[in-house]
Amino acid sequence: MILSRYFVCLTVILFVFSQQATARANYQDSLPVTRGAELSLYAEDNETNCLVCHGKLIYTLTDTVMGMTRKQLMSEQNLVIPGMFYNSVHWSFSCLDCHSEEFKIFPHSIEARFETSWGCIDCHGYDPNYEQYGFEEIDAEYQKSVHYTATDGLITCWKCHDPHYYNPLARQTRGGREYIIRSNEMCLRCHSNAEVMGLITDENVEIVLPKHEWLPDVDRHLEAVRCIDCHTRMNDSVLVAHEVMPADSAVRGCTDCHSQNSILMGTLYKYAARESRDEKGFVNGVMLRNDSYVIGANRSKLISFAGLLIIGMTLAFALVHTIFRIVVKPKDQVHE
Amino acid sequence: MSKSFYHYPAWVRLWHLTNAVLCLFLIVTGFSMLYSDPDNALVVKFQRAVSIHNVCGVLLTISYTLFLFGNLFTSNGKHYLLNIKGLGKRLWKQGRYYAYGYFKGEESPFPVSSERKFNPLQQVSYVGVMYFALPMLFITGWALMFPEFILKKFLGFSGIFLTDQFHVILGFLVVIFLFIHLYVSTMGKTPLSNFRSIITGWQESH
Numbered sequence: 001m002i003l004s005r006y007f008v009c010l011t012v013i014l015f016v017f018s019q020q021a022t023a024r025a026n027y028q029d030s031l032p033v034t035r036g037a038e039l040s041l042y043a044e045d046n047e048t049n050c051l052v053c054h055g056k057l058i059y060t061l062t063d064t065v066m067g068m069t070r071k072q073l074m075s076e077q078n079l080v081i082p083g084m085f086y087n088s089v090h091w092s093f094s095c096l097d098c099h100s101e102e103f104k105i106f107p108h109s110i111e112a113r114f115e116t117s118w119g120c121i122d123c124h125g126y127d128p129n130y131e132q133y134g135f136e137e138i139d140a141e142y143q144k145s146v147h148y149t150a151t152d153g154l155i156t157c158w159k160c161h162d163p164h165y166y167n168p169l170a171r172q173t174r175g176g177r178e179y180i181i182r183s184n185e186m187c188l189r190c191h192s193n194a195e196v197m198g199l200i201t202d203e204n205v206e207i208v209l210p211k212h213e214w215l216p217d218v219d220r221h222l223e224a225v226r227c228i229d230c231h232t233r234m235n236d237s238v239l240v241a242h243e244v245m246p247a248d249s250a251v252r253g254c255t256d257c258h259s260q261n262s263i264l265m266g267t268l269y270k271y272a273a274r275e276s277r278d279e280k281g282f283v284n285g286v287m288l289r290n291d292s293y294v295i296g297a298n299r300s301k302l303i304s305f306a307g308l309l310i311i312g313m314t315l316a317f318a319l320v321h322t323i324f325r326i327v328v329k330p331k332d333q334v335h336e
Numbered sequence: 337m338s339k340s341f342y343h344y345p346a347w348v349r350l351w352h353l354t355n356a357v358l359c360l361f362l363i364v365t366g367f368s369m370l371y372s373d374p375d376n377a378l379v380v381k382f383q384r385a386v387s388i389h390n391v392c393g394v395l396l397t398i399s400y401t402l403f404l405f406g407n408l409f410t411s412n413g414k415h416y417l418l419n420i421k422g423l424g425k426r427l428w429k430q431g432r433y434y435a436y437g438y439f440k441g442e443e444s445p446f447p448v449s450s451e452r453k454f455n456p457l458q459q460v461s462y463v464g465v466m467y468f469a470l471p472m473l474f475i476t477g478w479a480l481m482f483p484e485f486i487l488k489k490f491l492g493f494s495g496i497f498l499t500d501q502f503h504v505i506l507g508f509l510v511v512i513f514l515f516i517h518l519y520v521s522t523m524g525k526t527p528l529s530n531f532r533s534i535i536t537g538w539q540e541s542h
């Protein structure tokens with residue numbers, strides 16, 4: 001008796017642990033490949049030139065003339081976390097590849113501050129090595145997007161793609177839930193923050209989330225699809241479409257996603273779908289790898305087939321039985 | 337020879353009507369979601385299907401709970417107590433009767449009486465549906481409404497996926513039950529007499 005109770009407890013505990021272990025493993029899978037500072041040719045230069053200050057929350061301010069030092073707090077905005085920088089696609093760069101030499105001097109001069117930063121297209125455009133990303137197409141799409149037109153280009157690629165931490169997550173993570181949340185944070189950094197929005201635009205912008213309450217269980221939806229899946233114009237020639245349209249053109253039909261020909265196969269799951277054909281046995285099976293189950297878009301072919309078959313057999317049986325009842329005329333119905 | 341007796345108490349009839357209507361709504365909206373397609377006029381619009389399905393699911397849970405109480409505290413419950421001993425034999429007898437004896441004009445092997453409301457096949461299917469399929473449907477259905485309580489992973493599968501598959505399988509089972517149930521109900525004294533009795537309560541023995 002006691003033994004069996006002990007067994008039940010043990011099973012439950014093991015089960016809970018295995019749950020957490022898989023959750024953690026899944027999260028780690030979704031993180032980009034670690035590259036590491038050891039490999040960077042510029043690690044030392046970066047450290048002495050810039051990261052002594054920008055890589056730390058507290059840096060030391062020195063007055064060379066008076067020989068005084070003081071501890072200062074680096075503002076979050078100017079913080080560049082070294083571990084994350086060396087984990088990004090541009091890990092092998094020197095800070096000075098993108099920033100002016102003038103920044104070596106502190107206080108930073110006005111010339112330094114007037115540097116024009118590179119755009120992605122300046123380095124990646126028309127380079128066959130990066131053809132798979134379609135930078136030229138993305139750039140053209142971006143220039144049609146509301147972000148470009150409504151702000152005269154103030155919202156550059158860098159405003160969404162952090163210059164120091166960027167990774168092409170759509171490919172590395174295969175669209176897991178972690179990825180969706182991070183991708184959406186990119187947008188929510190501005191759009192869920194009325195103060196930030198107020199700084200960028202004069203218009204009276206509202207926080208976006210209330211505009212999405214037509215979705216049942218909004219929170220869950222916004223962890224299962226990306227903002228851009230509804231807000232960009234579909235484009236087959238790039239993996240991630242970039243033409244963010246005005247809000248009134250956004251997807252709002254449930255069956256755009258919840259149906260056999262779900263748009264999600266051409267947006268969120270494009271990469272997974274391109275990599276491997278379908279997960280057999282399910283309609284739009286690639287979505288299932290994402291711990292998602294999208295009603296109407298995913299359905300087991302086997303269950304459908306078996307279910308409909310048995311229903312059909314039942315009806316056929318009833319039909320045959322009815323015919324017999326009519327032809328044979330059971331006696332008890334005739335008598336009595 | 338035929339004598340009438342009061343067979344279905346009022347609360348059973350009221351419950352049954354509610355149950356039948358809600359189940360029909362649930363089946364139609366459930367299938368509309370499973371086979372969701374904006375161009376198919378046969379299925380209910382997705383958004384409407386979701387809301388109707390949710391509301392009916394909640395109502396059905398309530399009516400089911402009342403039914404459970406009814407079976408606990410009235411004599412109706414005794415018809416749902418399965419006697420395992422010799423069950424296989426009795427099922428076979430009843431099945432044979434439907435398939436063969438019925439046409440030969442044999443006497444029904446388990447005639448309806450106030451002591452025995454259901455024949456063995458009815459009893460097994462009613463117990464199966466009322467004490468197994470529906471409760472499991474409620475559990476999985478409510479879980480899908482509050483997915484934060486569903487285990488994230490179970491044996492390597494997504495919890496929400498498994499819950500949903502189970503819900504769908506049970507839904508199919510209830511549909512299959514319903515078709516059999518409806519058909520077998522036409523095999524009373526006359527094709528319509530059982531339907532009359534589940535509405536009026538009176539049953540003629542046959």
Ligand code: HEM
Nearest residue numbers: 344348352355356359412462465466514517521530531534
């Ligand atoms: C349009 C739908 C339905 C119709 C027309 C219908 C009809 C009937 C009829 C005629 C009876 C009496 C059967 C007899 O004496 O042999 C009955 C009893 C019963 N039905 Fe249904 N039914 C329907 C749906 C359902 C559903 C969906 C369920 C369960 C999920 C169900 C469960 C039962 C049960 C448990 C009984 C026995 C009630 C008792 O006396 O305790 N029915 N039904």
